[in-house]
Amino acid sequence: MFSPVQMPLWLFLVIAGFAAYAALDKIMLPSVRWFFRRRMERVVARLNQSLERPIQPFKLARRHDMIQRLIYDPEVSKAIAAHAQEEGVPENVAFETAQRYAREIVPSFSASLYFGFAIRLAKLISTTLYRVRLGHYAENKLSEIDPDATVVFVMNHRSNMDYVLVTYLAAERSALSYAVGEWARVWPLSRLIKAMGAYFIRRKSRGALYRKVLARYVRLATDGGVMQAVFPEGGLSLDGALAKPRMGILKYIVEGHDPDGRDVVFVPVALNYDRVFEDRILVAAGQAGERRFRAKISVLAKFLTKQLWLRIRGKYHRFGYAAVSFGAPVSLRAFSTAQSGPEVVEPLAQELMRRIGQEVPVLPVPLVATALLWAEAPLTRAALEEAVKDLVEDLHNAHVHIPRDDYSYAVEVGLRNLRRRRVAIERDGCFAVSSEDRPLMEYYAASIGHLFRVRGEVG
Template sequence: MFETVEIQVWVVWVTGLLALAGLLDRILMPSVRWYLRRRFNRAIEQLNSKLQLQIQPFKLTQRQVMVDRLAHDPQVMEAVLEHSNEEGIPYHVAAKMAMGYAREIVPSFSAFAYFGFGIRFARWLSRTLYRVRLGYVDEGALQKMDPNATVVFVMNHRSNMDYVIVTFLAASRSALSYAVGEWARVWPLKQLIRSTGAYFIRRKSRNLLYRRVLSRYVQMATAAGVTQAVFPEGSLSRDGSLRPAKLGLLNYIVSDFDPDQERDVVFVPVGVNYDRVLEDRVLLAANRGEKTGLLFKLWTFVHFVVRHLWLRLTGRFYKFGYASVSFGVPLSLKAFLAEKEKVSHEKMTADLGKALMKQVGRVIPVLPVSLVSTVLLDQGETPLNAAEVQHLAEAELERLLANGAHMHIPRKRLDYAVEVGLRMLVLRRALVEKDGRFTLQPEQLEVVRYYANAIAHLR
């Protein structure tokens, strides 16, 4: 019992380290976790005091807890049972599928990732590529919004830069939760986007169980007051024009909404426009019915990056013109439903989609390239000098403004706006300048029409 036992030194070291780790885990780590959690809560409180729309506790809940809540939601469990019976598969198999969908959909919001890295990256990228301008804003209407309401920003979808620029310009108001398509589900983009609070959706999925899980997440987030941003058009506009709303996400929000509940849902129309859309060539190719698979998109992206870097190195780079975002008058869901008491749910949802897209269309900013493109298309192949283009643009702008349009005029000078529009189209090889006169290139008419379509609904 009192005999000496010899053991190797490395065993003593390992045992000591394990004992120290256990001691730290039992005594020190709880205190550290409490300290960090307290610092985190204080940081969120300070952040919320600066935001118009506060970050709701729902977004700060641990991701695994949210996954479990979603997968075991009574409506999801009912959908699992229905799927099991319809497909003839065991209940636990269907439940495992639902759990997988929940893990795929639920984000993992990080305030540090969003406001620390995300906003700074969005600001840097936006200002690197564009001259970013805040367009029309009804500040009075935005300030009057019920602070307890769930706010949903409803936007047209021109470019994947929409996410970046709107996030940057809305940073002082709230943290937006986007519905992101399949394009972003690649490593490491997937982890980064999920940490900013975005949730992934399969836009073309017809799986009813998946749709039920997705709808319940959207409804839970809406009921909890999470600020969201949706693109009712569903995908990027291939011809540049504003398209009718697809009612998927809107239907999820409306179908579970109770007008008698305390929390309202307020839709804020957002209009986005660019002097140049980065993906315009790819979108136009897809609109022509050409194949635009992964290799085509990858080659286009690599070519764009290499050319962009070369222009910067040689000092010949021009920013891609102006990018502008406007915010319209909020629409209360309670007020809208009060006017639609006697109509069916399907018609009410369709009417809501039309009303929202109409308001979004009204606040899409008129930018130099869109205005100049419209004027040039009206004149056909007739060569025009800058003064003639300016005269026609002035008359066109008056008509647009009379219809309620909003324009961003750089430096408040129409002549400079026309100069910007002409320069951008010349750089795109859609115009040729000869002896001070500009002529449209027939093979590039679809590019000019693409930018004119952005404001065609305002004429």
């Protein structure tokens, strides 16, 4: 019994490794996790004192616990059984599929990473690349939102910078939970985005089981009071104009809402830019009639290297203005009560897109682009300034940003951006649209085109 046993060194090391892992897992790691969780709770408690809307406990739940809660949800269990029967597979296989979907969707929010790193980075990127402006802020209406309500920012989707810009400007309100597409699933970006509280969605998935898992997560997050940000258009605008709303996430939020429970308040958010980084890619995709476009790492690296080199040489200029407007909120409870029929999702989506459209900030580049496109002949600098003034006079209820309240400077900013990219050309002291890049000029003009047709007041 006590006689020595000989074994190969590699086998001894394997046994010792398993023993060490077991000791860590059962004895040391629980204590370490408890220590860091207590520390996180203290950080969140301090943060909640400064935030307009405190971080909800749902957002702070352990990711493993949230995944378990999701896959054992009664509705998800029914979907698992239906999927197994439909596909002719055992229920345990269908269960594993649902578990994989849940792991893909559920984020792992880190308050320290979000408020200690993400917001600082968002501010640095936003203010380095743009002159950031707050177009409109319906302070009186927004201050009346029920503190217990779930707030959902609904935004137009102009650029992937939208995430960064709104994260920065909403930093004092609370932590936002974004619905992000498959572009954000690339490692290591995926880890960072999940830690910031974003949840992934497969835009093109049509599987009933996946949709049910996603719908239940959105519903649980909404019931838990998590502040969210969604894009009703479902994807980036390919022509610069507002697109028709898609029902996806809005439907998940609305369905199953308890009128006597926690209210859901939608805040229309509208963004606009003097330059959208993806503009040429988006316009080309729109002309091709498909959304299959990918941003290559090499293209991004080349762009960043060029900007750094310009900065070193002292020739760097920011890309004009970026502006965000926050409109009057819409209460789901009040909106549902006011509807004459049972259908709520589609009328709500239309109303939200209408309000977003009315809040779109008007910036120098879209104004100059519109003036040049509408002109029957090339314009002198003075004639272009007059044309821009006439456009602004026709925008009675729009949120127009004229930098320095100087039309001459506004036209200078717009022309500088367009001429630098050869979208606008100058000949004999007159400015016109480059025939080759006319679609790009139309892209920027389309961002405010609807404001010349619909300018009604929001009630």
